[in-house]
Amino acid sequence: MKKYSAFAVAREAIRHHTGWQRAWRDAQPKKRYDVIIIGAGGHGLATAYYLGKNFGITNVAILEKGWLGGGNTGRNTTIIRSNYLQDPSAAIYEKARSLYETMSQDLNYNVMFSPRGVIMLAQTHHEVRGYQRTAHANALQGVQTEFIGPEKVKQLVPIINIDGPRYPVLGGLWQQRGGTARHDAVAWGYARACSDMGMDVIQKCEVTGIRQDNGKVTGVTTNRGDIDCDKLGIVVAGHSGHLADMAGFRLPIESVALQALVSEPIKPCMDVVVMANTVHGYMSQSDKGEMVIGGGTDGYNNYTQRGAFHHIEETVRALVETFPMVSRLKMLRQWGGIVDVTGDRSPILSKTPVDGVFVNCGWGTGGFKAIPGSGWAMAELIAKGRSPLTDAFGLNRFQEGRFIDESVAAGVAH
């Protein structure tokens, strides 16, 4: 693989861009791999990358039924933060956030990580107390956050309406090292690095069955033939229940559609990410100038990747209230992704009842921010059988009642 650099850009400019290589090989499935990862989204590719980088396991295939990064990796609002309440969450999300800081250098691929800061608005007294508690918890966890007053919020976000008609802004939880990154580039960068290590990223390869012998996984059946493996990682977000069904176990997960939309591009007006959980909307401005807006989830199970219209109405209503200038904006695009939601709103990184099968799912409405940390921990879990970062996120926590309750801390804007 040729390295990307300023010198490479200059060299290719001189020779009319004839020397660029494919970022990753268009691989054909082999008969057998040490590890197969189902799902070439951010989490799946990151898992494969750290299997190779940290544990030297490179006989790996990453199978993707659609195209690389075409699921939730390409459908989120790209927010990165780690201001969670519970210790296990803070540990894995902060690991992820810190890995994002050096990801462009590690992967030699510009993921445009922009630590521009994230504010979660407190608009009720209950929220003020909740975020103060989170700020104290974060201080103990070593996550740098701060509870700020309404004046500081207004100073950071001049376009905000502090004295809203329903919910005036009473303060906010401010994480200065949170921000955004280019979501597609995260998937592409990992895919390029995986392919460079000799792993096979196989697109348009849909898994239709999981083969086992005496309770141990032996391989998968796909639309491109049978492939054998020693270990199998299921990293498919919204379709986790569907894959678990093939393997013969159930998951404490329900899949729903979550929507997002972007406006027409406008001049720079807001250089932080703002989340307003009480009125239910969150917004940031992309480098292209579009306002990137996240909305709510549908209330019922579905796999539609579009979502119900009235949720857009609710989200936009909330944002017009919070940022009055939004009322003048035209919206360009709307889309949905299928998110896998668990009972305690925390992910599952775990062994399963089938020997050799591991799942990484349940990230719900907030998986993008966790991609590198999730991949790091999942790789350790697959390679060594346990990881300190995943210990608390096992499937057994539902039977033992050891929940990692982030539903209050995270709400929907997760």
Next chain:
Amino acid sequence: MLILTCPNCGVTAEETEFHAGGEAHLKRFGPGATDAEFESYLFMRENPKGVHFERWRHVYGCGKWFHAARDTVTLEVFGTYTAQTSTIPQDILDKVRDRRPNWQGQGAPR
């Protein structure tokens, strides 16, 4: 936008008038149950990609609960039926099979 008919009051309305209540026909377990049974009742869900049996409440109408059979991929509603039953009525199963001839019972309560 889903359009549902409440079998309690007979009103046909858009989904904003209703509230979804999750998987229907959960088998309830209490004192004396094993940990696995209790976990299954509280947390494990079918989450099928296809036919799904679920609970709904007519919140901005008569306020009562009912059941619906719906496809989670196409959002087609096969029918709604009373919540006063622990099994799926035959006419609802017939409607599902009529629209999905290859349906093998995936997503139905185990």
